[in-house]
Amino acid sequence: MFRLEGVGRRYGRGRWALVDIDLTVPPGATVAVVGDNGAGKSTLLRIAAGVLGPSRGRVLCRPAPVGYVPERFPVTTRMSALAYLRHLGRVRGLGTATATRRAEELLERLALTGDPTGPLNALSKGNAQKVALAQALLISPELLVLDEPWSGLDAVTHPVVVDMLAEVRAAGCAVLLTDHAAGVTRVAASAVHRLHRGRLVLNETPLNPAEPVFRVELAGGGDLDWLSTLDIRAMDQLDGHLTVQIEAGHRHALLQAALEHGWLVESLTRVGGAGQ
Amino acid sequence: MTALVRYQLAVLTTSQRFLPPLLLFLVTIAVLNSDTPDPLLHLYGISAGVLLPVTTWLTVALVNGESPEQLAISSVTARGHKRTVVASVLSALCVVLVLTAVALGVPLMHTATPTQVVEVVDGLLSHLTSGLAGIAAGLLCSRPLIRRPGTALAAGLVLVLALAFLRNLPPVNTSVRLLLTGGSAPDLPDRLASDAAVALILLTASAVVTVRVRTVRGVR
Numbered sequence: 025m026f027r028l029e030g031v032g033r034r035y036g037r038g039r040w041a042l043v044d045i046d047l048t049v050p051p052g053a054t055v056a057v058v059g060d061n062g063a064g065k066s067t068l069l070r071i072a073a074g075v076l077g078p079s080r081g082r083v084l085c086r087p088a089p090v091g092y093v094p095e096r097f098p099v100t101t102r103m104s105a106l107a108y109l110r111h112l113g114r115v116r117g118l119g120t121a122t123a124t125r126r127a128e129e130l131l132e133r134l135a136l137t138g139d140p141t142g143p144l145n146a147l148s149k150g151n152a153q154k155v156a157l158a159q160a161l162l163i164s165p166e167l168l169v170l171d172e173p174w175s176g177l178d179a180v181t182h183p184v185v186v187d188m189l190a191e192v193r194a195a196g197c198a199v200l201l202t203d204h205a206a207g208v209t210r211v212a213a214s215a216v217h218r219l220h221r222g223r224l225v226l227n228e229t230p231l232n233p234a235e236p237v238f239r240v241e242l243a244g245g246g247d248l249d250w251l252s253t254l255d256i257r258a259m260d261q262l263d264g265h266l267t268v269q270i271e272a273g274h275r276h277a278l279l280q281a282a283l284e285h286g287w288l289v290e291s292l293t294r295v296g297g298a299g300q
Numbered sequence: 301m302t303a304l305v306r307y308q309l310a311v312l313t314t315s316q317r318f319l320p321p322l323l324l325f326l327v328t329i330a331v332l333n334s335d336t337p338d339p340l341l342h343l344y345g346i347s348a349g350v351l352l353p354v355t356t357w358l359t360v361a362l363v364n365g366e367s368p369e370q371l372a373i374s375s376v377t378a379r380g381h382k383r384t385v386v387a388s389v390l391s392a393l394c395v396v397l398v399l400t401a402v403a404l405g406v407p408l409m410h411t412a413t414p415t416q417v418v419e420v421v422d423g424l425l426s427h428l429t430s431g432l433a434g435i436a437a438g439l440l441c442s443r444p445l446i447r448r449p450g451t452a453l454a455a456g457l458v459l460v461l462a463l464a465f466l467r468n469l470p471p472v473n474t475s476v477r478l479l480l481t482g483g484s485a486p487d488l489p490d491r492l493a494s495d496a497a498v499a500l501i502l503l504t505a506s507a508v509v510t511v512r513v514r515t516v517r518g519v520r
Contacts, residue, residue, distance in 0.1 A: 035517070070518065074380065075372040077515040092376040094369040101365060102314045111310060114303035115377050143314075159373060 025050050026087055026167060026198050032080035033067050041067045043222045045081070047200075049167070050214075054189065054199040059219035065202040066095055066171055068219065072200050073169040087167045087198060089116065091160030095171035097152045102143040105131065105155045113162045123162065130158035134184060149176050161188060168192055170201040216259040225257060236272040239295045240279065241265065245287035254278055269295065304378050304387035308362060309394065317361035318395075325354045325399055333410050340407055340415060344423030345479030347403040351430040352437075352472050353460045354399065359392045359438020360452060368443060368520045381514040385507050389435055396431030403427055418489060422479060425492035429475040432499035433463055436506035444519050445510065471495035471502070 026049045033042040041064045049055045049072075059065050070076040071083060073092040101108070106127055113123025131140050134154040138147040147155065153176040160168060173185060189199055201213075218225040237257060243265050251259070254277060257269040266287070270278050272294075279289060312318050328350045332343050366374060375384045404423050408415060439445075441456040463472045475495035478488060485491070 070372070073372075073376050075375060076518045088379060090376050090379075092373055094372055097369055097373075098367050099370055100315070100367050101311050101370065102316075103310055107310065111303065111307035112373075112377050115307060115374075117303075156369075156373070159377070 025085060027084050028068075028072065028078075028081065029084060030081035031068075031071060031078045031083065033064075033071060033076070034079050040079075041222050042071070042078075045224050047072075047217070047224065049198040049200050051087070051166070051196045051198050052193050053214040054193060054201065056213040056216045057200070057202045057219050057224075058216060059202070063219040064222040065219055069169050069171045069200065069202060072167075089163055089165050089167075091163075091165035091168045093153075093156050093160045093168075093170045093173060095175065096149070097156035099144040099147075099152060102145055104142060105136065105138070105140045105144055105147065105151075108144055108155065109159055109162060112159045116163045118162065126162050127158065130161055131155070133188075134158060134181060150178055150181075153177055154181070157185065157188075161192070164192060164195050165197055168197050168199045168201075170199070172202055174203065213259065214261045216256065218257050237269055237295050238272055238275045239291075239293045240268045240270060240275065240282070241290040241292075242268065242282050242287040243290050245282070245285050247285060250281045250285050254281065265290075301383070301387060301390070304374075304383065305391045305394065307374070308365075308387055308391040311365040312358075312362045312391070312395075315361065315365040317365060318358055321354045321357035321361070322399075324357075325350060326402070329403055329406050333406050340411060340419050341422060341479045343407045344404070344419075344426060345476050348423070348426040348430045348479065349464060349472070349476045351396070351399060351403065351427055352434045352464055353456075355392065355396055355431050355434025356438040356441065356456050356460055358395055359388070359435050360442045360456065362392055362395075363388055363439065363442035364452075368518075371443070371519045375514070375519065381511050381519075385439070385511050385514070388439070389503065389507055392435045392438065393431070396428070396435070400424065400427040400431065422488055422492055425489065425496050426475045426479050429471045429492070429496045429499040432496070432503045433472050434460075436499070436503040437463065439506045439510045444517055445513050447520070471498035475499075 028045050028047045031042060031045040032040055034040045045068060047055065057065055057068060067076065071078050073090055074083070074086060075092065106124070109127035109130070110120065110123045113126060114120060118126065131154070134157060136151055136154050138151040144152070144155065157173065160170075168189075174182060177185065193199055245266070251268075254270070255274055256278070257271065259269070260267045268278060275292070279292075282289060329347060332346055371384070375381050378384050378387065404420055404427065408420070437456065437459040441452045441459065446452045446455055463469065464476070466473055468474060475492055478491055
């Protein structure tokens with residue numbers, strides 16, 4: 025199973041951008057990493073995708089092929105979007121005809137508004153981002169790494185991308201993505217982790233020692249969209265059971281929303297913070 | 301690998317950054333062959349010397365034709381930095397072979413005296429030496445090893461001038477000087493071949509360093 029073990033990363037002799045990261049992304053799962061700007065999300069994703077090597081620790085069992093979508097996609101080349109995708113499709117092992125057909129399908133589905141036969145560097149930021157998404161999905165990846173997939177995309181494209189992610193997940197692809205807000209849960213992530221100053225905030229390590237953290241165990245519901253409006257710390261979903269970590273101040277809102285959406289509250293435990 | 305080389309050559313040809321070095325080379329060939337013909341080896345020596353900066357420039361244009369993010373995507377698509385660097389070397393080599401064919405062929409159309417095959421082989425070896433060394437220098441002057449265009453230009457100039465003009469520094473200086481002065485030494489092809497081998501070693505070392513830096517420092 026694809027996992028990062030004790031991964032640390034520093035650039036040159038600077039500060040550590042990532043410290044002791046343990047992260048597992050099972051096939052068919054979507055793991056989301058949320059965090060502020062500069063928390064180390066992009067570095068973590070580059071290491072997961074294999075663009076960057078870790079300074080410490082190991083990346084194990086990375087599935088292939090990998091699809092990688094960077095946070096921004098500035099292009100200097102004047103090649104057209106279609107030609108670019110056709111070339112990358114061929115690098116993936118597709119025939120020219122298949123690659124072209126697949127590229128046209130994806131661009132149409134993502135509703136590229138620019139000219140697909142015009143130069144890439146003339147596309148707007150959002151349209152360039154669509155091309156970046158399309159190249160990762162030319163073939164069915166076994167690992168898909170997306171750096172803030174929602175940034176730069178227009179709202180009408182969001183559901184299309186959500187559908188596309190659901191399709192690759194159904195095919196057994198492991199998905200790892202970042203977002204700077206917990207809004208990422210709109211894709212029904214199976215686990216959400218918060219990255220803070222290069223460290224993954226996991227179970228019993230509270231972000232702010234003065235603020236207690238509660239673990240809420242829920243069962244029975246299905247639709248997870250309601251979670252996107254809440255500021256949750258970490259989340260894990262397994263066989264209809266949902267474990268959510270949330271700061272004390274938000275726990276009533278979480279319980280209320282859970283009950284409204286038909287979830288049963290199985291337990292509410294204080295796991296960290298003041299008084300521990 | 302073929303698909304990757306095709307992609308990189310497409311990036312190069314759509315960028316138009318290849319035009320200045322290409323024009324420099326073609327003008328050199330034209331000027332060399334416009335007058336009463338010099339001895340063939342002399343012509344080959346000069347064009348091989350000019351091929352060094354031209355190849356360095358073209359290699360930088362080839363590698364820097366992709367933005368860092370684009371290069372990251374290409375490396376993931378190609379399954380690793382190693383394969384993208386090997387593809388860059390092969391793409392640059394394609395260009396070197398075309399330029400070498402022009403440099404070797406044009407004088408043959410103008411010369412009145414009968415040509416010996418061995419002279420063309422000598423010219424080929426010297427051009428390959430310059431080409432391989434030029435690719436090696438170009439890799440070291442492109443992103444992510446050197447990020448700023450100004451620094452890349454300065455480093456490229458220093459590398460190319462050192463390789464071309466430091467007396468008896470193998471492989472390019474020795475190879476070109478052999479053609480310009482060596483004349484009819486019986487072991488000329490052997491000595492040219494050993495210079496080409498040194499250039500190949502330089503290129504391998506440069507490629508290994510490039511893969512390592514991309515992995516350790518990232519592609520930015």
